[in-house]
Amino acid sequence: MLPVSAGLRDSRQPASAPVARSPRTTPVQLHAMERPEDVGDRERFLSVPGFAMTSTSTIITSQTTSTTAPRRRPWHKLLWVHQPYPDNYVDASFLSQLKRNLHVQQYSFWALSSDSTVIILHASTVMLFVCVFVVIYNLDWDPAWFAATGSTCTLVGYAVWDRCAHSSSAASRAATAKSAALIVSTLLGLSPVLKSLTQSTSSDSIWAISVWLFLLNIFFHDYSAAPARTAPVSASSTPTYAAVPPTTLSTNLAIAAAIVLASRLSTTLSVFSFLLFSIELFGLFPIFSRWLRTYSFLAHLGLTAVFIIVTECGMFRIGGWWAFAVWTAVLVSAAFIAPGWLIALQKYKNEIQGPWDPAKPVLRSGYAL
Numbered sequence: 001m002l003p004v005s006a007g008l009r010d011s012r013q014p015a016s017a018p019v020a021r022s023p024r025t026t027p028v029q030l031h032a033m034e035r036p037e038d039v040g041d042r043e044r045f046l047s048v049p050g051f052a053m054t055s056t057s058t059i060i061t062s063q064t065t066s067t068t069a070p071r072r073r074p075w076h077k078l079l080w081v082h083q084p085y086p087d088n089y090v091d092a093s094f095l096s097q098l099k100r101n102l103h104v105q106q107y108s109f110w111a112l113s114s115d116s117t118v119i120i121l122h123a124s125t126v127m128l129f130v131c132v133f134v135v136i137y138n139l140d141w142d143p144a145w146f147a148a149t150g151s152t153c154t155l156v157g158y159a160v161w162d163r164c165a166h167s168s169s170a171a172s173r174a175a176t177a178k179s180a181a182l183i184v185s186t187l188l189g190l191s192p193v194l195k196s197l198t199q200s201t202s203s204d205s206i207w208a209i210s211v212w213l214f215l216l217n218i219f220f221h222d223y224s225a226a227p228a229r230t231a232p233v234s235a236s237s238t239p240t241y242a243a244v245p246p247t248t249l250s251t252n253l254a255i256a257a258a259i260v261l262a263s264r265l266s267t268t269l270s271v272f273s274f275l276l277f278s279i280e281l282f283g284l285f286p287i288f289s290r291w292l293r294t295y296s297f298l299a300h301l302g303l304t305a306v307f308i309i310v311t312e313c314g315m316f317r318i319g320g321w322w323a324f325a326v327w328t329a330v331l332v333s334a335a336f337i338a339p340g341w342l343i344a345l346q347k348y349k350n351e352i353q354g355p356w357d358p359a360k361p362v363l364r365s366g367y368a369l
Contacts, residue, residue, distance in 0.1 A: 072084050072085075075089065075091045077091075095354070097354055098352060098353075098354045099352070099353045099354065100350065100351065100352055100353075101349060101350070101351050102351070102353045103351070103353075104346070104349055104351060106346070107339075107342060107343055107346065109339055109340060109343055112338075112339035112342060112343070113335055113336060113339050114297075114301075116334050116335050116338065116339060117300065117301060117304045117335070118223045118293070119223055119334055120304060120308065120331055120334055120335060121289060121300075121303070121304045121307055122218065122221050122223070122286070123218060123330070123331075123334070124304070124307040124308055124310075124311040124331075125281060125282070125285065125286075125307065126214050126217065126218060126254070127311050127314070127315070127327065128281075128307065128310060128311045128314060129254075129258070129277075129278065129281055129282070130214070131311065131314030131315065131317070131318055132146050132274075132277065132314070133261050133274070134318045135314075135317065135318060136265065136270065136274065137261075137264065137265070138318075143265070143269075143270045143273035143274045143277070144269065144270075144273045146273065146274075146277045147272075147273035147274070147276045147277045150276070150277045150280040150281060151276070151280065153280075154280045154284055154285075157284075157285075157288045158176070158288075161288060161291060164295060165291065165295075183279065184276065187272050187275050187276055187279075188272060191268045191269075191271045191272040191275070192268050194259055194262055194263055194271055194275070195262075195263060195265065195267075195268055195271045196263070197259070197260075197263040198260065198263040198264070199263075203264065206260055206261070206263070206264060209257075209260055210257045210260050210261050213253050213254070213256055213257035213260070214253075214254070214257050216253050217250050217253040217254045217257065217282075220247065220249050220250045220253065221247065221250040221286075222247040222250065251282055251283055251286075254278070254282035255278060255279065255282060255283070258274070258275060258278030258279075258282070259275065261274070262274045262275050262278075289303065308331060311327065312324060312327060312328065315327045
């Protein structure tokens with residue numbers, strides 16, 4: 001196949017004759033990597049009429065365009081300004097205002113350990129109730145004794161709250177007595193019905209349902225709520241503490257578990273006593289413990305210690321040393337291992353904030369939106 005340069009030769013001119021160069025053509029220099037015959041071919045291409053003019057005009061035009069092209073305006077982070085940038089444009093200063101872990105709270109081990117007493121107290125309450133049912137169902141203990149003990153403790157707790165909170169009057173005490181009488185009479189009327197509630201259900205299903213209900217009760221219990229403290233009317237008056245009831249869902253789950261377990265008891269009196277004890281333990285005691293935690297944290301720690309000791313004794317009574325050891329391990333994990341683990345995981349926290357985050361309104365006292 002003949003080279004392209006052969007077609008440009010004059011048939012009347014010998015192959016060795018030089019080709020006339022156009023006066024407008026710039027002399028072609030030999031590059032370092034080019035052969036002499038390649039340079040000759042390129043020179044013959046440039047000798048074609050119009051080629052030199054076209055290439056020269058193209059170079060001039062490109063130089064003119066590159067020198068006169070307008071520069072784009074700097075990018076600004078403004079949505080209401082039309083800018084010659086695409087919507088997904090990211091400027092070099094995009095990450096200049098990046099901040100990491102700006103609002104991360106640094107925890108203290110002993111503060112977390114003291115806060116875990118709220119969880120320990122509620123878990124001990126649930127486990128104490130389970131121990132009471134086991135000794136009634138398997139060991140034939142009298143449930144009336146537990147109901148009487150729970151009622152006595154409830155009256156003592158109400159007296160302490162009434163004396164320290166300074167928020168009840170004669171009318172409120174009468175209303176409380178009426179409510180208590182209504183609850184007792186309702187339980188007396190429903191006890192025969194509740195006794196035969198699960199006769200057609202196997203005991204294994206009852207135990208499984210009870211376990212799931214108690215687990216949900218522990219999960220949905222409100223551990224952070226505290227009673228509201230009312231400011232004193234005058235400087236000489238004493239501040240009052242309002243008793244805030246626990247969340248309805250957690251209480252309903254515990255009462256449902258108690259009803260399911262009470263249906264396995266043998267007598268109507270046992271069912272009544274067991275349900276009365278459950279209402280006192282899951283309905284009234286959380287109110288008192290929440291108030292006591294705000295009124296005196298040392299008293300709250302003392303109450304938690306009492307429940308831990310009673311629950312440990314109950315676990316040893318129904319399960320022996322292995323149950324005692326397992327429950328002790330659970331309490332130690334909740335009080336010491338879990339707070340230490342949470343503090344150890346803080347170094348892996350990576351929360352970023354920047355100008356791309358939505359603005360958060362700052363509400364100040366005395367100002368309205």
